Amino acid sequence: MKLAAPVLVLLTLMSAGVARAEVVDAQPNGFATKRSVVIAKPAAEVWAALVQPARWWSSDHTWSGSAANLSLGAASGACFCEKMPNGGSVLHMTTVNAQPGKQLTLFGGLGPLQLSGASGHMIWALAEADGKTTLTWSYDAGGYMNGGLDKIASIVDRVLAQQQDRLKAYVETGKAG
Template identity: 40%
Template sequence: MKTTIKMALAAVALCFATFSQAEVASSSEHGFQIQLEQSFEGSAQQGYRHFINNVSEWWLDDHTWFGDAANLSIEATAGGCFCEINGDLQAMHMQVAYVDPRKTLRLVGGLGPLQSLGMNGTMTISFSDNKVSLNYIVGGYPTTDFTKLAPIVDGVLAQQLASFSQTL
């Protein structure tokens, strides 16, 4: 019995270890900031390449406009698109604003429903060996309570980074 409990606790600990360390760094009626870190197996260059070239493998279908992450791509050039294209159905999730290959990618825009709420953000994704860090600062006209949105966005992005690390 004690062995079973220990094994169950170890399994739970292992499951939680795969999720990113997340933090709503700040939030107010005008916006919020989310900071996430996620470990992965590999170099900064491998992480960066996987993030860019294999977004359809790690982005979760539930967090796409049209239900299939296979339709996603990231064009890693200034002005490039983090887009989802399914025939005539098209959505720009974010626009690429800054690229430092193998190290940093910065995207601007409002992900998912943030876009329709008139919210805009800057997301900086930085890679180092065995770690990816994400910083997302979002603001806009307060038509909704940003303090309630922040934990939801934090949870979604934490899921995405956990999925990223599991597919590398």
């Protein structure tokens, strides 16, 4: 993927009417987003799907152009990684807290954050009730990005909302899109 491609994909989504999470805060030095969805499956099933991003993440938001190249290790020190052609790889985020069926916490930079001095902290929290799971997805990023991180907060928000919607669809129907 060319360096400008992640930004272009994000800008395209901005005008595509993708579901929006909530931008909780946006400042030049950082932002925070949060969104919850109810998935009509038990937490164990949501967790099993969550740790298989190759099955639900959009290929449009990968460096390689194929979500099949994504993997997510659900143990501290593991990674949300991507295989690249010719033996290359991308470390998107590192797993820092894994509690199967309850919470997965990652640290690192997604998309355009990898092209800056910024990084983020993502928490996927699962809460089951009556056979359904509320998945709360929060992401905060901080550091330096030319022009300010507040300028991309709503774009990142939309991209993450799209991924969460794809995960929900995958868990409930077996198809992400």
